[in-house]
Amino acid sequence: MKNKNFKFLTVLSGLLILNVVACTNLDESVLGSKFVNTNTTSSAADLAGVYSVLNGFTDQANLYALQEHTTDEMMGPTRGTDWGDFGTWRKLHQHTWDPFHNQINATWDQLNTGVYRATQVIESATDDQIKAQASFLRAFFMFQVVDLFGQQPFRNPTDSPDTNPKVMTRSEATDFLIKDLEFAESTLPLGAPGKANKTAAQALLAKVYLNQAVYKGATLGGPYTFAQADMDKVIDYCNRVISTSGKFLTPTYFDNFAPNNSTTSTEEIFVISNDEGNAPGNAQNRYFMTTHYNQIPSGWNGFTTLADFYHSFEPTDQRLGGNRPGLTDKIGLKSGFLVGQQYGPAGKKLTDRSGNPLIFTEQANLLFAKEADGIRVIKYLPEPNATNDGVVGQPGNDYIFLRYADVLLMKAEAILRGGNDPQGKTALELVNDLRSVRGASTLNALDESTLLAERGRELYWEGWRRNDMIRFGVFNDPVDQRATKSAPTKTLFPIPQRAIDTNPNLTQNSGY
Numbered sequence: 001m002k003n004k005n006f007k008f009l010t011v012l013s014g015l016l017i018l019n020v021v022a023c024t025n026l027d028e029s030v031l032g033s034k035f036v037n038t039n040t041t042s043s044a045a046d047l048a049g050v051y052s053v054l055n056g057f058t059d060q061a062n063l064y065a066l067q068e069h070t071t072d073e074m075m076g077p078t079r080g081t082d083w084g085d086f087g088t089w090r091k092l093h094q095h096t097w098d099p100f101h102n103q104i105n106a107t108w109d110q111l112n113t114g115v116y117r118a119t120q121v122i123e124s125a126t127d128d129q130i131k132a133q134a135s136f137l138r139a140f141f142m143f144q145v146v147d148l149f150g151q152q153p154f155r156n157p158t159d160s161p162d163t164n165p166k167v168m169t170r171s172e173a174t175d176f177l178i179k180d181l182e183f184a185e186s187t188l189p190l191g192a193p194g195k196a197n198k199t200a201a202q203a204l205l206a207k208v209y210l211n212q213a214v215y216k217g218a219t220l221g222g223p224y225t226f227a228q229a230d231m232d233k234v235i236d237y238c239n240r241v242i243s244t245s246g247k248f249l250t251p252t253y254f255d256n257f258a259p260n261n262s263t264t265s266t267e268e269i270f271v272i273s274n275d276e277g278n279a280p281g282n283a284q285n286r287y288f289m290t291t292h293y294n295q296i297p298s299g300w301n302g303f304t305t306l307a308d309f310y311h312s313f314e315p316t317d318q319r320l321g322g323n324r325p326g327l328t329d330k331i332g333l334k335s336g337f338l339v340g341q342q343y344g345p346a347g348k349k350l351t352d353r354s355g356n357p358l359i360f361t362e363q364a365n366l367l368f369a370k371e372a373d374g375i376r377v378i379k380y381l382p383e384p385n386a387t388n389d390g391v392v393g394q395p396g397n398d399y400i401f402l403r404y405a406d407v408l409l410m411k412a413e414a415i416l417r418g419g420n421d422p423q424g425k426t427a428l429e430l431v432n433d434l435r436s437v438r439g440a441s442t443l444n445a446l447d448e449s450t451l452l453a454e455r456g457r458e459l460y461w462e463g464w465r466r467n468d469m470i471r472f473g474v475f476n477d478p479v480d481q482r483a484t485k486s487a488p489t490k491t492l493f494p495i496p497q498r499a500i501d502t503n504p505n506l507t508q509n510s511g512y
Contacts, residue, residue, distance in 0.1 A: 047125075047130050049117055053113055053117065053141070055272065056110055058399050060285045060288075062103050062110060063148075066104065066493065067463045068465055068466070071475070071479075072480075073460050074304070074461065075089070075303065075306065076092075076093070077365060077367075077369030079301065093366060099495065104493050105496040108499060111141050114137065114138070115138055118135070118141065119157060129187070129188070136181065136200060136204070139178075142173060142176070142180075146170055150215075150509060151173075151507075151509075154168055154176075164504060174215045181204055181205045181208070185198055193268040193271045193273070194272065199245040203238075204270075206241075206407065209237070210231075210471070212227070212230045213471075220488055221490075222473045222491075224471070226417040235411055241404070242408075247267055249267065249405060249437045250266045254336070258397065259382070259383040259395045261400075267404035270401045271400050274394075274398055274399060276396035278394065279394040279395060281399040284382065284391075287381075289302045290304070290378070291378075294352065296331040297331075297333075304374025317440045327382070331382075331384045331388055337375055339361075342359070345388050360372055406459060406464070412430040416446065431443060452472045456468070489509065492510075494508060
């Protein structure tokens with residue numbers, strides 16, 4: 001990949017960047033997992049500094065890469081000298097990372113910066129609304145730490161700089177973040193999706209309880225025992241969203257990801273709110289990371305989906321994508337999955353850099369791919385510029401973390417795993433209701449494999465696939481370009497070695 005588009009920043013410089021963009025008076029210094037606080041009061045400006053950490057999650061690397069490249073729906077082929085990047089993408093897809101992997105290190109820093117900033121606000125805020133928003137955000141960051149790393153270093157802002165942060169176990173951290181979410185859920189209003197709100201707390205609580213069997217399981221990598229009490233909790237929180245949020249499935253799937261999705265989507269629960277020309281959590285990485293240099297937009301010719309995943313869709317399924325009015329007719333780009341001959345404005349057939357027809361193939365070799373190899377994905381839709389020779393640089397797509405369709409599928413899964421729904425719905429009914437809106441055929445039966453496939457079709461490239469595959473017990477199974485089953489210990493990433501070196505309370509995860 002071109003250096004101008006992506007650089008591997010050092011831990012220190014990455015955290016300095018976070019501080020610069022924070023728009024906050026929080027004063028912190030970072031070394032591994034040690035934080036020092038010299039601030040004694042919190043305000044709305046401090047809370048903005050917590051929200052700003054979310055903006056980094058729209059990058060194609062780090063958190064997003066850990067949750068997607070490790071799965072059956074994304075990989076980053078090396079194309080000649082492009083996208084080699086010292087093997088960082090290949091190691092994720094092939095499950096060969098180690099405690100020194102640059103993106104694992106950066107994700108650890110990013111998430112724990114969010115946890116600490118939120119803790120500073122919580123400890124010193126006098127306004128319950130500020131405190132509740134910070135509590136939700138801390139739980140959101142901590143959920144990711146629990147999910148990825150299984151240990152949570154934690155420092156109170158009043159602790160001495162020389163005190164090593166204590167470390168919560170996976171189970172302890174799960175209980176801790178549930179309390180944060182319960183406070184947020186009881187305190188916050190329904191609110192807009194661009195800020196922490198009651199509905200977002202309910203949806204995240206459902207997700208935490210759905211994963212409790214993983215986070216509190218006796219055996220790393222499973223098998224997992226899903227307690228009925230947990231599944232009943234999932235259903236309860238999903239029903240609260242369904243009953244009070246006013247959300248419903250968006251009739252046209254890609255309206256959820258359009259440049260004006262704040263008005264066209266009826267599913268947004270928790271997002272980064274972006275306006276055209278003012279997009280702090282810019283969604284443009286999601287198409288630049290996959291489009292070819294000669295397409296509009298001219299991208300980085302990087303990531304692809306896997307052919308097996310592409311073939312899991314029915315031809316009538318909206319989620320497969322196709323011509324998009326206002327997009328395809330202007331710049332040639334389609335929504336969803338791009339395979340075969342690609343086109344530009346006025347239906348012109350595009351070529352690659354050697355002048356050959358730009359035909360995206362179904363297959364791509366992770367180590368030695370040609371520039372047109374691999375199926376590309378356009379989930380967030382770009383906005384053509386006034387002359388249709390490019391796209392708007394800061395589009396207004398809200399960047400989505402939680403949405404309504406996920407809530408319906410979580411409820412279906414909890415019912416399938418033995419939970420009781422007071423509303424009397426079955427898991428099959430919920431899934432078929434969703435499939436009907438998406439233009440897919442009616443299922444006659446539903447099992448775990450079918451439900452996991454449906455979650456993939458609905459939520460692909462949204463950052464949930466690794467979490468889902470682990471819960472369904474298939475994360476370590478072979479996929480295209482990873483021929484052998486990986487060890488169950490790969491369901492957790494290693495604690496970065498330099499974090500262990502600076503905090504003896506941390507212990508390395510099994511298998512590393």
